[in-house]
Amino acid sequence: MTRNGLKKKILLGVAAALAVVAVILVIKWKEASDHGGQQPAEPFRIAGNFYYVGANDVTSFLLTGPEGHVLIDGGYPGTAPMIMASIAKLGFKITDVKVLLNSHAHFDHAGGLAALQKASGAELWVSEGDADIVAAGGAGEPGLGPFRFISYVPLLRYPAPRVDHRFKDGATIRLGPIELTAHVTAGHTPGCTSWSFPVRDGDRELHVVHICSLTLPLALSLGEYPGIRADFERSFRTLRSLPVDIWVTSHAREFGRYRKFSERARVADPVAPFIDPDGYLRYINSAELRFRKLLADKQR
Numbered sequence: 340m341t342r343n344g345l346k347k348k349i350l351l352g353v354a355a356a357l358a359v360v361a362v363i364l365v366i367k368w369k370e371a372s373d374h375g376g377q378q379p380a381e382p383f384r385i386a387g388n389f390y391y392v393g394a395n396d397v398t399s400f401l402l403t404g405p406e407g408h409v410l411i412d413g414g415y416p417g418t419a420p421m422i423m424a425s426i427a428k429l430g431f432k433i434t435d436v437k438v439l440l441n442s443h444a445h446f447d448h449a450g451g452l453a454a455l456q457k458a459s460g461a462e463l464w465v466s467e468g469d470a471d472i473v474a475a476g477g478a479g480e481p482g483l484g485p486f487r488f489i490s491y492v493p494l495l496r497y498p499a500p501r502v503d504h505r506f507k508d509g510a511t512i513r514l515g516p517i518e519l520t521a522h523v524t525a526g527h528t529p530g531c532t533s534w535s536f537p538v539r540d541g542d543r544e545l546h547v548v549h550i551c552s553l554t555l556p557l558a559l560s561l562g563e564y565p566g567i568r569a570d571f572e573r574s575f576r577t578l579r580s581l582p583v584d585i586w587v588t589s590h591a592r593e594f595g596r597y598r599k600f601s602e603r604a605r606v607a608d609p610v611a612p613f614i615d616p617d618g619y620l621r622y623i624n625s626a627e628l629r630f631r632k633l634l635a636d637k638q639r
């Protein structure tokens with residue numbers, strides 16, 4: 340190896356080590372700080388049997404039914420008590436939650452699942468692509484590309500829940516009259532799952548889509564896990580094909596929860612601000628634009 344080559348390697352090593360420390364500090368800060376999206380937030384009914392029970396930014400949703408409830412996402416490890424308090428505040432019991440679902444295996448959405456599972460006794464369903472990662476408390480997530488080893492750092496793992504069921508794209512999960520369809524919209528994580536389900540609100544039936552996440556992972560720009568581009572292409576197509584009245588995502592700011600929530604007070608129909616098929620398409624369009632731009636920049 341030439342002297343220059345060695346120098347380059349050492350510099351790269353130092354840069355990688357600094358990056359690791361920086362990522363650890365940022366994640367820890369994010370988790371600890373209120374700005375990480377886990378300030379308590381007011382729980383409320385979105386429509387019919389569909390409720391918001393998440394924190395100020397990391398979301399959780401409750402679908403209630405006569406044979407038990409379904410809870411989507413557990414926030415950070417520290418969000419679980421807030422979710423339980425929100426469920427209680429709405430007059431429901433955590434022990435009636437029979438099914439736990441997850442959008443994806445990241446710390447801020449799967450971190451509280453173990454505590455919620457313990458409190459409820461519910462069975463957890465995770466897509467095949469994310470199941471091993473969730474069962475390992477986040478270890479092995481490929482989104483960090485060459486920095487994937489960071490996900491194995493014990494300090495950065497979340498309490499691992501028990502994964503009771505693994506499913507494939509298109510699976511249906513039923514609990515009494517509640518029925519959700521799983522759409523594996525991979526890319527952000529390998530098993531990133533969007534959910535679609537009907538909600539009966541008075542005499543109307545509304546189509547709800549919970550988008551997993553379309554945020555581009557570091558892996559896409561730094562080094563890719565096999566098939567990540569094709570995954571994103573397919574995810575955009577899948578999401579565009581779904582009928583939608585109400586849409587939500589794993590981060591509240593992305594679907595305009597604050598704006599929609601405050602609009603409720605000013606209109607006769609409190610569900611109306613959440614009926615937003617245009618916003619749904621705008622969200623997909625802007626994510627796809629970022630994706631295309633990144634690919635174009637990489638070509639240069």
Ligand SMILES: [Zn+2]
Nearest residue numbers: 443445527552
């Ligand atoms: Zn994520």
